[in-house]
Amino acid sequence: MFKAQATDLHLHYGDFHALKGINFTVMPNTVTALIGPSGCGKSTFLRLFNRMNDLIDNVRIEGTVLLDGEDIYQKDLAVDELRKRVGMVFQKPTPFPKSIFENVAYGLRVNEVRDKLALEEVVETNLRRVALWDEVKDNLKKSAMALSGGQQQRLCIARALAVEPALVLMDEPTSALDPISSAAIEELIYQLKENFTIIIVTHNMQQAGRVSDRTAYFYLGELVEFDNTKTVFTNPRDPRTQNYITGRMG
């Protein structure tokens, strides 16, 4: 069964038709990359899966989005409950001005988890998952703001993973980082596949090639090409994809 699925999806910002009839599926334990020039709708599409577009006024959505077979745009669905099942990592690291421990524990705290031992265990597990544990284990009470950019982003990934989400969304997670931190995060994404399903928006085509199993190319609100990453990069069907990956456009 598909982990996530969008069928005949249209999205309008006021008069602007931002997504045009998208059909898209994601298998469990895979990494799917969304690529395309700026303004093509890939970030908007990503935000459909945790309903972040709800925070923007004047958005109209048609079509269906399923997560584990459940329609996440059905009436009466509790959006905050949905967002506990879908983790998100942003372009800029956005640690809260709290301690490292409290950052990772945040998703559980807002879920009313109070058991201290359980919290400690979750914090350790997830800091290990992002290979940050050894660097910070003696400073868990220190402010997250004191970490480096790369560490902050790994912390934000740990924070997103701590609630054991069914799906993890990453919106250009390395674009604000230096090459070494970026490489560390890519390595991490590759490993996380074992336990999680990931959709990642990226501007960096080498990155898409390195980390993803499947790649979706968006152009002007359309899903132009969606196939195995290797196929998209070596043998694209659509000339527009060809133009983009060879750098003639975008």
Added chain:
Amino acid sequence: MRRTKLLKQDIAFGTFRLVSYFIVLVLVALLSFIIFRGAGAINWTFISAMPQDGMTAGGILPAIVGTLCLMVGSMVFAFPVGVLSGIYIHEYLKDSWFKHALQLMTNNLAGIPSIVFGLFGMALFVNYLDFGDSILAGSLTLGLLSLPVIIRTTEESLKAVDDTLRVGSYALGATKLQTITRVVLPVAFPNILTGLILSMSRVSGETAPILFTVAAYFLPRLPTGIFDQVMALPYHLYVITTSGTNIEESRPMAYGTAFVLIVIVLLFNLMANTLRRYFSKKVKMN
């Protein structure tokens, strides 16, 4: 060509510099005048005793206590109301005519002359609600007066909180209330607190609003409850400079009172600065 450009720059900077020096000069002149005239009156008796001999001797203790009561009392009312309205306006209201109307009203409230607040306070609190001339009536009147400033400060402090923090919190499944109480407010709090303390020091100097609602001409005892009348520093100052029993003889007392009032205001401003620095460091580092 280049020389005229540089000349223009020098003239501009020179003007800016002179203007800013002028502001400092005014403050220094004012302070030294008050210190020079008032410091002589300051001694332990002055700040710890009741006024005597028709307010030409003794101290100003009841006025100090009265002013402190009003500062605290007004904030007990205005702080929660102001901060909660500010949160509502900034975090909950969408951009709509209602929000704009609310903001417009808040701004207009800030523009209402303080004597009008005094009259309104007298009509509503003193007479209609029958609190009489009391700390309660005076505090509520002063509280109303400070509301717009506290609301605006709260709004501005919330606006300064980076939106990525809110979005990051929502993405983890936090509700709006959780986001506000756990992420937004801790970041905004130092600035809100600064606003609070500055409003308090502002309140300490207000005369018109307390004229008809609480201030006593002469009341040589300390208040025992919120329905008591009190003396207050600014009104006391007014009384002994314009309508005391012996204006010439109470002159040093008047300068002394002004001195104490200014010290209170400066102390509060200093406290606001210190607390803001302390808290913003704490938010960053803990």
